[in-house]
Amino acid sequence: MPTGFAQAELIAVLVAVTTGQPRVMTIERGGGLPSGNLESSHHSLQAGLRSWVEDQTHHPVGYLEQLYTFADRGRGMDAGIGARRISISYLGLVQEQSVAGADQSEWHGWYEYFPWEDHREGRPDMLGQITRHLHDWAEGGGASRAERLRRASFAFDLDGRGWNEDLVLQRYELMYEARLVDEAGSLQGPGFGRPMMADHRRILATGIARLRAKIKYQPVMFELVPDSFTLLQLQQTAEALSGLRLHKPNFRRQIDQHALIEETGEIAQETRGRPAKLFRYRRAVLEARALAGSRLPLSRD
Amino acid sequence: MPTGFAQAELIAVLVAVTTGQPRVMTIERGGGLPSGNLESSHHSLQAGLRSWVEDQTHHPVGYLEQLYTFADRGRGMDAGIGARRISISYLGLVQEQSVAGADQSEWHGWYEYFPWEDHREGRPDMLGQITRHLHDWAEGGGASRAERLRRASFAFDLDGRGWNEDLVLQRYELMYEARLVDEAGSLQGPGFGRPMMADHRRILATGIARLRAKIKYQPVMFELVPDSFTLLQLQQTAEALSGLRLHKPNFRRQIDQHALIEETGEIAQETRGRPAKLFRYRRAVLEARALAGSRLPLSRD
DNA sequence: CCGAATATACTCATTCAGAGTATAAAGGAG
DNA sequence: CTCCTTTATACTCTGAATGAGTATATTCGG
Known part of the structure; x- marks a missing residue:
C-alpha cells in the first residue's frame, strides 16, 4: 500500500x-x-x-x-x-x-463521564481526592515536578484563583497522565468517572470544552432548547453546559440587551410559582451578533 | 480497496x-x-x-x-x-x-491573494466592482435572490453596519459562488486576487479567518514578533493581521491593562522620532489570560 | 388570606472601551 | 541654536457593560 x-x-x-x-x-x-x-x-x-x-x-x-x-x-x-x-x-x-x-x-x-466538571451544587467533593492524587503524581515527576504542579494548579484551581470551566480537556489529559482514569490503566482501584472505549472520552472532553467556550460568544443554547422556551429553561441550559450556577438578573439582562429573543405572547403551563412568558429566538440576530465581539481598539480614520 | x-x-x-x-x-x-x-x-x-x-x-x-x-x-x-x-x-x-x-x-x-481584505488604507476601491458583480449574481438567483443579497450584504457590509474583518472565508466563498475568482472558472476576464492551485486559497482564507478571530482573545501576536519589540511593532503586527487601523492609545492601554508585557530596559535603535522602549512578552500570563474572558454572568453562591 | 415559589423590574458601583488631547524626546532644516 | 516633523508616552472624559444586590409581581397550595 x-x-x-x-x-x-x-x-x-x-x-x-x-x-x-x-x-x-x-x-x-x-x-x-x-x-x-x-x-x-x-x-x-x-x-x-x-x-x-x-x-x-x-x-x-x-x-x-x-x-x-x-x-x-x-x-x-x-x-x-x-x-x-x-x-x-x-x-x-x-x-x-x-x-x-x-x-x-x-x-x-x-x-457520568466527568463528575468533577459539575459545579452547579458547589465544588464536587471528589476534587479533594483528585487533587491529592495529582500532588503525588507531581512529586514523582523528578525534573518535571514544578511543571506538573503548575499545570495541575492551573487546571484544577489549586490556588483559588477561580475554577475555569473551559479547561475540560486539560483536566482530562492531566488525569490521564497521572493514571487517574481507567483508559490509562488506572493506578489503584477504579479510576474517576465512567470510562469509554478507545479515546472516546477524550473526544467527548474536546466537545464539551468547545461547547463551553462557544456559549460565551455565540448563541448556541438556542439550538438545544425547544422553539419556545422560558428564560429559566434557557438559563438552566446554560448552567447545564457550563456546570456553573448563573446570576439570574444579569443573565436575563445580557439576553435582552443583545435582543436575542422575543416574546411569543404565550405563557408557560407549569404549576409552581408565577407563570413565565414564553420566548422564541430571533434568528435574524445570528448575523448581527457575529458583528459584535470585536475586542480590537479600532481607529476612526 | x-x-x-x-x-x-x-x-x-x-x-x-x-x-x-x-x-x-x-x-x-x-x-x-x-x-x-x-x-x-x-x-x-x-x-x-x-x-x-x-x-x-x-x-x-x-x-x-x-x-x-x-x-x-x-x-x-x-x-x-x-x-x-x-x-x-x-x-x-x-x-x-x-x-x-x-x-x-x-x-x-x-x-496578494485577498486584496479586498486589506482596509488599513481605507476601504479598497475594488470592493466597488466586487459589489456590483455580487449584485448581478444575486439578481440572477431566482428564488434564492433574497438570500443571496442578505449574505452578500452581511459579508461585504453593503448596508454600512461596519466591516467585519473575521468573515474572510464567507467572503471568499461568496466570490467563488459568484465566479469572481479564477478557481471557480471566472466569468469574464481575470478574477479578483491571485489564485492558488486546487482549494489552497480557500484553506488560506480559513487560516486568516482563524487568526483574525484569535488575536482578539488570545495573545498570539507575540508568536510573530521578535523576542523584544516596541509597542509600535506590536500594533503594526495586529494591524497587518486584521487589515484594520487601530487606535494607538487604546491599543497600548489594553496591552498593559492585562499586564501582557514588561520592559526589557533597552531602547530601540531606530532613527526617526523619539526612541521607543523595548518590551518582552510575559509568558507567565498565557495562563492567567485564559482565565479571563468569561462572559457568563456567574452567581456567587 | 398567608407564605412558598417563581417571574420580572430596578438600582448602584465599578470596570472597561471609545474617542480625543497633551506632553516628551529625538533628528534634521534653516 | 531654534523650530518643525516624527514618533513615544501619558492623561482625560464619557458612555456602555458587568458584578452584585434589592424590590415588586403573580401564581398555587394550604
Missing part, C-alpha cells in the same frame, strides 16, 4: 439537554460514541455526517461543526503496512423536543 | 509578519501552500507536521494549531474505487527574526 493512505472514521459528539441535564448520544449503553467509516457515497464530510447521524438516530441535527482530527497508529491493525486510522470528530446539537419521544435510549448524562 | 480508506495529506498555512506585511509560506512561487502526504513515521499529527515543516523550511514554528479537515472526492484519481483525498490543514506562526535570514524565498504577502 502506498504511503499516505489511511483508514478514515467519523465520530460524533451529539449533545442534548433534557430536564436540566446535558446528555450525549452513545452506543453500547454508554460505552462509546457513535462512529462509522467514511463512505464513498458522502459528497462532503459535513453533509455525509449529517445524513449518517440522522439515519442512525432519527433526530434532526440543528447545528454541526467539526471538532478535531486525530491520527493514531491503528492498534488493531497489522503493523508495518503504513496504514493508520484517522478519526474526524464532529460536535452536533439536538433540540430537546426532538429527543423527547426517544424513550430511554442511548442518551447518557455527560457528568 | 475496502471502504473507509482514503489518501491523507497535510497542508500548512505558515504565517509570518515582516515589515508590516503578513506573509504566508508558499511553494511554486506563490502558486500553492506547502503540503505533503501523511507519513507512517509520524507519531502524532501535530508532531509530524512540526518536524516536517521545520525540515522543509528551516524555520522554528512557535505555534501550531489544527485548522480544518476537508474531504473531497479525489479528482485526479480513478473514480469508483472508493478512495478519496483527506486534507488536514494546520495554522503555524513563525517569528519575524527567524524569517529575516531567509532571503526572498517563498514568503508571499497574503493580501
